Each structure stands twice: as C-alpha cells, then as structure tokens.
Amino acid sequence: MSAALQVPAEAPLLDVNNIEVVYNDVILVLRGLSLRVPQGRIVALLGANGAGKSTTLKAISGLLRTEEGEVTRGEIRFGGERIDGIDPHLIVRRGIFQVMEGRRIVADMTCLENLRLGAFIRSDAEVKRDIEMVYAYFPRLKERTGLAGYLSGGEQQMLAIGRALMARPKLILMDEPSMGLSPLLVKEVFAIIRRLNEELGITILLVEQNARMALSVASYGYVMEQGKVVLDGTAEALASNEDVKEFYLGGHGAERKSFKNLKSYKRRKRWL
Amino acid sequence: MDWSLLLQLTLNGLIVGALYGVVAMSFVLIYKASQVVNFAQGEFLLVGAWVCWWMLTEWQLPFWAGFLFTLAFMTLFGMILQVVVLRPLIGEPVISVIMATIGLGIFFQALMKWIFGVFAKPFPPIFPVERVSVLGLEVQTVYLLSLGISILIMAGFAWFFTASKHGLAMRATAFDQQVAQSLGVSVPKVFAMSWAISAVVSAVAGVVVGVVNGVSSALSFYGIKVFPAVILGGLDSVVGAVVGGLIVGVLENLAQYLDANWLNWGNMYSIAPFYALILILLIKPYGLFGTRAIERV
Numbered sequence: 001m002s003a004a005l006q007v008p009a010e011a012p013l014l015d016v017n018n019i020e021v022v023y024n025d026v027i028l029v030l031r032g033l034s035l036r037v038p039q040g041r042i043v044a045l046l047g048a049n050g051a052g053k054s055t056t057l058k059a060i061s062g063l064l065r066t067e068e069g070e071v072t073r074g075e076i077r078f079g080g081e082r083i084d085g086i087d088p089h090l091i092v093r094r095g096i097f098q099v100m101e102g103r104r105i106v107a108d109m110t111c112l113e114n115l116r117l118g119a120f121i122r123s124d125a126e127v128k129r130d131i132e133m134v135y136a137y138f139p140r141l142k143e144r145t146g147l148a149g150y151l152s153g154g155e156q157q158m159l160a161i162g163r164a165l166m167a168r169p170k171l172i173l174m175d176e177p178s179m180g181l182s183p184l185l186v187k188e189v190f191a192i193i194r195r196l197n198e199e200l201g202i203t204i205l206l207v208e209q210n211a212r213m214a215l216s217v218a219s220y221g222y223v224m225e226q227g228k229v230v231l232d233g234t235a236e237a238l239a240s241n242e243d244v245k246e247f248y249l250g251g252h253g254a255e256r257k258s259f260k261n262l263k264s265y266k267r268r269k270r271w272l
Numbered sequence: 273m274d275w276s277l278l279l280q281l282t283l284n285g286l287i288v289g290a291l292y293g294v295v296a297m298s299f300v301l302i303y304k305a306s307q308v309v310n311f312a313q314g315e316f317l318l319v320g321a322w323v324c325w326w327m328l329t330e331w332q333l334p335f336w337a338g339f340l341f342t343l344a345f346m347t348l349f350g351m352i353l354q355v356v357v358l359r360p361l362i363g364e365p366v367i368s369v370i371m372a373t374i375g376l377g378i379f380f381q382a383l384m385k386w387i388f389g390v391f392a393k394p395f396p397p398i399f400p401v402e403r404v405s406v407l408g409l410e411v412q413t414v415y416l417l418s419l420g421i422s423i424l425i426m427a428g429f430a431w432f433f434t435a436s437k438h439g440l441a442m443r444a445t446a447f448d449q450q451v452a453q454s455l456g457v458s459v460p461k462v463f464a465m466s467w468a469i470s471a472v473v474s475a476v477a478g479v480v481v482g483v484v485n486g487v488s489s490a491l492s493f494y495g496i497k498v499f500p501a502v503i504l505g506g507l508d509s510v511v512g513a514v515v516g517g518l519i520v521g522v523l524e525n526l527a528q529y530l531d532a533n534w535l536n537w538g539n540m541y542s543i544a545p546f547y548a549l550i551l552i553l554l555i556k557p558y559g560l561f562g563t564r565a566i567e568r569v
Contacts, residue, residue: 092454100454
C-alpha cells in the first residue's frame with residue numbers, strides 16, 4: 001500500500017518559508033521571504049544592494065543574532081528540522097557553513113591555522129587529509145606560509161572557501177565571492193565553486209552581484225527586492241528574462257539602447 | 273662594583289620576572305579573549321595561594337594533592353566568576369566592567385582577610401634542601417621550582433595557542449567574534465575558558481610566591497606589578513607579556529642595586545617599574561609587541 005502513498009516531490013535540503021527579519025526590534029528587513037535549495041544544487045540569490053540578500057544568509061546561518069537581528073515570523077528548515085532560533089555555532093555543527101562577505105579570514109593567523117580553524121567542529125583524524133584536499137583545489141595556498149592578512153584578495157577568498165571545506169558542510173552559504181576580485185580571478189573562483197558542487201556534492205546557496213557569473217553556475221535562481229523574492233526560475237529562464245537582462249546582466253546585447261530608454265531611469269520600483 | 277651581587281640580583285630579577293610574565297600572560301589572556309581589563313588578577317594569586325595553604329595545613333594533604341586540588345578549584349572559580357559576574361556585563365561600557373573587576377578585587381581581598389586573618393602565614397616546608405648553588409650563586413630551591421614552573425606554563429601557552437584547536441578558537445574569538453561563531457566556536461564558552469585558564473595559571477604563580485614569602489594579602493600586589501609588564505610588552509601580546517614580565521623583574525632588582533649603592537632615594541625596588549610604565553606610555557603606547565593592524569595597500 002505504501003507505494004500508493006503520496007510521496008512529496010524531493011524535499012529540499014533547505015526550506016526557507018515566509019520569514020520576516022527584524023533588526024533592533026524595529027527595522028523590518030525581510031518581509032515574507034521564501035526560498036528552497038534542493039540537495040546537491042547551486043542556487044543563486046540575486047538582487048540590488050540593500051535588497052536583503054546577506055540578511056537572508058545570516059538568518060539561515062544564525063549569525064543574524066550577533067547583529068541584533070531576529071527571525072520574527074516564518075520558519076527555516078534544514079533537512080526537515082527547524083533551525084531558526086538556534087545559536088550560530090550549533091547551526092555550523094548541523095552542516096551549514098557561511099562564507100561571509102569580505103572573506104573574513106583571521107588576518108593574524110597563518111593560512112594553515114585558518115584552515116585548521118575551519119575544522120574546529122570536527123574531532124576526527126582526517127583533518128590532515130582534508131587540508132591536503134584543500135591544497136589540491138587551491139595549490140597556491142600551500143606556498144603561502146606567512147600571515148593570512150598579507151595574502152592577495154583572491155588568495156584570501158580561496159582561503160575563506162578552503163576554510164569552509166574543512167568543516168565538511170552539507171550546505172555552503174556564499175556571500176559575494178566575487179567581491180573585489182579581477183575578472184580573471186572571478187572566473188577562477190566560480191570554476192572552483194562549480195567543481196566543489198560537482199565533485200564533493202556540496203549544496204551551495206550563492207549570493208552575488210555578478211549575476212551573469214552566478215547564473216552560469218547555478219541551476220536555479222531567485223531575484224530579491226526590498227526583502228522579498230520577486231522573481232524566481234531556472235538559471236536559463238532568468239538569464240533570458242528581459243527584466244533580469246536589463247537590470248542585472250547589463251543592457252548591452254543585440255540592440256543597444258540609449259540610456260534614455262533604460263527602465264531604471266524611468267521608474268524606481270520595477271517588480272512591486 | 274660588586275659583580276657577584278649584581279649577578280645575583282639579575283638572576284633573582286629573571287626568576288621573579290618569569291613569575292610576573294606568567295601572571296601578565298594570564299592577564300593578557302583575559303584581555304585578548306574577552307576585552308576585559310581584569311583588576312582582580314592579583315586576587316587570583318591570593319585566592320589560589322590561600323586555598324592551597326589551607327589544603328596543606330588544615331587538611332594535611334601532601335603538596336602535590338593540595339596543588340592539584342587548588343588547580344581544580346581555580347578552574348571552577350574562574351569559570352563561575354565569568355559566568356556569574358562578567359557575562360551579564362557583556363555589552364556594557366568598558367568602565368562598568370572595569371569597576372566590576374575592581375569590586376571583585378576588593379571583595380576577595382577582604383574575604384581572604386576575613387577567613388584567614390591579616391598576618392602572613394608560611395607554607396609548610398616542601399623541599400628538604402633550602403638552597404642550592406648554581407654556577408657559584410646561591411639560589412633557593414623554591415626559586416628554581418618557580419622558574420621551572422614558569423617555563424612550563426609558557427611552553428604550555430605556546431602549545432595551546434598554536435597547536436590546539438581550542439587555542440586557535442580563542443585567537444579567532446579575539447580577532448573577530450562573529451567570524452569565530454561562523455566557524456562553530458561558542459563565544460561564551462571561550463570567555464569562560466579564558467577566565468578559567470587565567471585563574472589557574474595565576475593561582476600557580478600565587479602558590480609559588482606563597483611558598484617563597486608566605487601567604488598574605490601582599491600577594492595581590494602582583495596584580496598591580498602586572499601593569500608595567502603588560503604595558504611594556506603590549507596589552508594584547510602574550511609574548512610581550514613574558515618579555516615585559518622579565519624586564520620588570522630585572523629592572524626592579526637593578527634599580528634596587530642602584531639605589532642601595534648610589535642614589536639612596538629609598539624604595540626604588542617597588543617604584544622603578546612604574547617610572548618605566550610612564551615612560552613607555554609616553555614613548556611607545558602600544559608596547560613592544562602590541563598589535564599593529566595588518567593593512568594591505
């Protein structure tokens with residue numbers, strides 16, 4: 001008889017359901033945001049500055065609570081269990097690791113110490129092996145023996161991602177990995193992100209300003225504005241959506257428009 | 273010039289300085305991990321020494337047992353102090369926290385006087401041999417023990433902060449609490465741990481000094497001596513604390529020598545480190561090893 005039971009279509013690894021986030025008890029940042037991240041996928045979260053992308057990630061990782069923020073409504077489920085309201089250091093132990101915006105590596109430690117710190121929640125004997133694995137992904141980190149604060153921006157980003165790998169997370173929340181990197185390095189970092197997903201099976205929720213890059217590696221995407229999801233779809237669908245093209249992928253293409261005709265100069269609110 | 277006296281004083285200075293270094297390290301540990309300037313550091317020595325003394329005299333325990341009990345007691349003591357007194361003060365102004373630690377200092381100072389009296393009480397003799405001769409210099413056995421323990425503690429700190437993951441977590445917490453949390457570190461636990469370690473290490477120093485000089489409220493003066501040491505070394509540097517402690521130890525002994533032979537101002541022994549403190553604040557306020565923030569250009 002069990003075969004006749006209704007089996008829900010592939011429960012997502014991460015299920016954010018209609019959450020509201022308030023900072024300092026008064027500032028409403030997220031207003032009813034929902035998104036789903038299926039197991040083993042890369043999902044992109046796009047949007048303008050101040051749309052609430054980073055806040056969404058912090059709500060999931062619990063780091064919101066370190067900034068006087070709070071999820072006041074809705075729920076966040078990871079692997080079916082509710083995780084909103086749990087301390088951030090316990091959420092890491094459940095397998096969610098946030099690579100924060102601006103790398104945030106520990107500048108006065110060496111590369112190796114940063115990597116070992118990434119494995120803080122683990123006590124198994126395979127930490128050394130995983131350090132070698134991280135070096136395999138980022139060979140140039142192995143040559144850097146000085147303080148991590150002196151690494152270049154790209155190397156710091158690689159170290160931040162490597163540090164996340166050390167925790168063996170199921171889900172990585174990546175906040176603007178392309179920030180401040182040269183176009184060449186951005187390509188390199190995104191190639192790595194794709195490899196981590198394909199080779200290690202890590203699910204990734206990716207927040208990016210560089211929408212073109214994000215949609216090239218993601219399978220699904222959400223567009224946020226003013227604390228809400230205003231558009232979502234497969235990466236291909238979003239990449240070919242006229243509005244997304246115009247506002248996030250740059251207006252150039254077959255027909256170049258004059259600035260006069262650009263929508264962004266005509267009206268401010270587009271989706272709502 | 274009396275060379276052998278000078279040498280003897282320098283050696284004494286290094287031995288006492290190593291102890292200052294140990295206390296300074298435990299002071300810096302709390303400051304680094306939880307940004308609290310602990311004015312009750314000297315009372316940690318006092319409490320530790322009295323507890324150990326009590327174990328040895330009233331309970332007649334052998335030294336090692338009393339010592340281990342003291343360490344266990346101080347672990348709890350430091351942790352409870354942090355959780356009960358300091359944790360509710362997180363996020364309060366620095367001056368409130370400082371006042372709280374000064375209050376703690378006065379409280380424990382008075383409590384110890386109340387329980388154990390105001391007179392110095394000697395430890396029961398621990399070593400059969402009082403003095404040994406090292407390179408022609410007379411050295412008290414307890415001083416050698418003190419130096420040994422100091423070096424052991426310093427090596428322990430060095431290992432803890434570079435090799436153990438909890439040490440790394442503590443450094444990460446000192447660097448950026450949000451980052452530490454994002455790595456799975458529980459910041460309240462790190463705070464409690466730093467206070468526990470600091471209390472234990474200070475108590476070890478307290479016991480050593482108590483064995484040498486007897487236990488009395490004068491012990492808490494070490495908490496004051498720590499300031500020239502840490503300011504000299506840099507408030508947030510563990511290595512600086514050790515170096516600062518050694519310098520202060522040697523400095524006060526040499527100042528004493530200078531004073532006794534030529535200056536005759538009196539009491540230079542206890543004053544000299546504070547002259548140095550003022551000078552350092554004028555010339556190099558971040559100390560010898562204080563943080564210079566890394567900036568990539």
